[in-house]
Amino acid sequence: MKHVEWGEFRLGELFEFEAIKQAKSQKAIPTDNTENGVPYIVQSMSNNMFSRNVNKQWLIEHNEFPVSGNRIVLGVTLPAVSYQPVEFGASQVITAKSEWLNNKNGVFISSSISKLMYQFSYQKKPGMKIYKNMSVLLPAKNGGADFEFMENFIAELETERIAELEAYLSAAGLKNTSLTLQEQQALDDFKDLNFEEFNVINIFNVKNSGNILSRDIIENRGETPYLCSSNKNNAVSSYISYDEEYLDKGNCVFIGGKTFVVSYQEKDFYSNDSHNLILYLKNEEKRNKFNQLFLATCINKSLGHKYSWGDSISNRKIQKDEISLPTQNNQPDYSSMETFISAIQKLVIKDVVHYADNKIGFCRKKQMFV
Known part of the structure; x- marks a missing residue:
């Protein structure tokens, strides 16, 4: 990258722009995770602007036709940007398209555009005219954009990341995604589980977390997670090095006190805040990752409707709260929780393994013909 020639290119000269504004409320569109579904893209600055999959036929019947893919998508009221390879539904976005755009240079250019989005906010909104006049820094060759370099760079980066993923899956023992008989049974029996209410404090020891202000840390200068109340990245804001006197023990359920974001740590x-709560399972023999992932979901489902930014949870309030848990003989059924989450993990990892294996196989075939 350090030997690349760079040039500034005005987006209005590179792309044809189009405003996408669908009339129907997003909530009215039915979710569809089958082959009949298409991604629904919103003005989100996370998850590549993806919200959920929605029914394509419903969009067509309601004159909300899916937008053709292979476009860069830009926010109207928020500084969001992504590359979308396949057709999608959308609300309140601007798209940029060109005949030379593809899934490699599209990712490169959208990443380059994202570096310019710092100048916008909800108060200072971007828009069609601003995007058209925006100049982006791109690899250049013979006075034009060097698309060949962009495509080769993304391809090499993808190959490198897929190899790292393959190594991680093997080292972590996640390559075996075959369900055991017990795991398949746990999936089949889930709808028949008996749930009962339990006081939170009868299941967990509850304490407030430490309190290290963001102004007192140096971001990404350490290996210890620094947690906040965000629903992104499992509540991890950064990784830091700090006085171990303020360190909280892991293997627990963590609740962002002001936002009620629940995660397993x-x-x-x-x-970052002493309003955050830490819940340690009292039954130490059952205090493992799988059980606590299940418990974190139960806490969120049982209490999430009660608490919000204006009415946040606290150590005092949670003392009276109850959560719904699967039971056996009137006691929490930790064995069912553990087996169920183990099965869910395998189902999720199975798709990742399949993706990695296909990508690696494709890259190796490609190398044979180079």
Whole structure:
């Protein structure tokens, strides 16, 4: 990259722009995770602007036709940007398309555009005219954009990341995605589980977390998770090095006190706010990752409707709260929880393994013909 020639290119000269504004409320569109579904793209600055899959036929019947893919998508009221390879539904976005755009240079260019989005906010909104006049820095060759370099760079980066993923799956023992008889049974029996209410404090020891202000840390200068109340990245804001006196023990359920974001934390961590709560399972023999992932979901489902930014949870309030848990003989059925989450993990990892294997096979075939 350090030997690349760079040039500034005005987006209005590179792309044809189009405003996409669908009339129907997003909530009215039915979710569809089958082959009849298409991605629904919103003005989100996370998850590549993806919201969920929606029914394509419903969009057509309601004159909300899917947008053809192979476009860069830009936010109207938020500084969001992504590349969308396949057709999609959308609300309140601007798209940029060109005949030379593809899934390699599209990713490169959208990443380059994202570096310019810092100048916008909800108060200072971007828009069609602004995007057309925006100049982006791109690899250049013979006075034009060097698309060949962009495509080769993304291809090499993808190959490198897929190899790292393959190594991680093997080292973590996640390559075996075959369900055991017990795991398949746990999936089949889930709808028949008996749930009962339990006081939170009868299941967990509850404590407030430490309190390290963001102004007192140096971001990404350490290996210990620094947690906040965000629903992104499992509540991990950064990785830091700090006084171990303020370190909280992991292997617990963590609740962002002001936002009620619930997560499982495997490692020891630092926290940004003493309003955050830490829940340690009293039954230490059952205090493992799988059980606590299940418990974190139960807490979220049981209590999420009660708490919000204006009415946040606290150590005092949670003392009276109850959560619904699967039971056997009137006691929490930790064995069912553990087996069920183990099965879910395998189902999720199965798709990842399939993706990695296909990508690696494709790259190796490609190398044979180079």
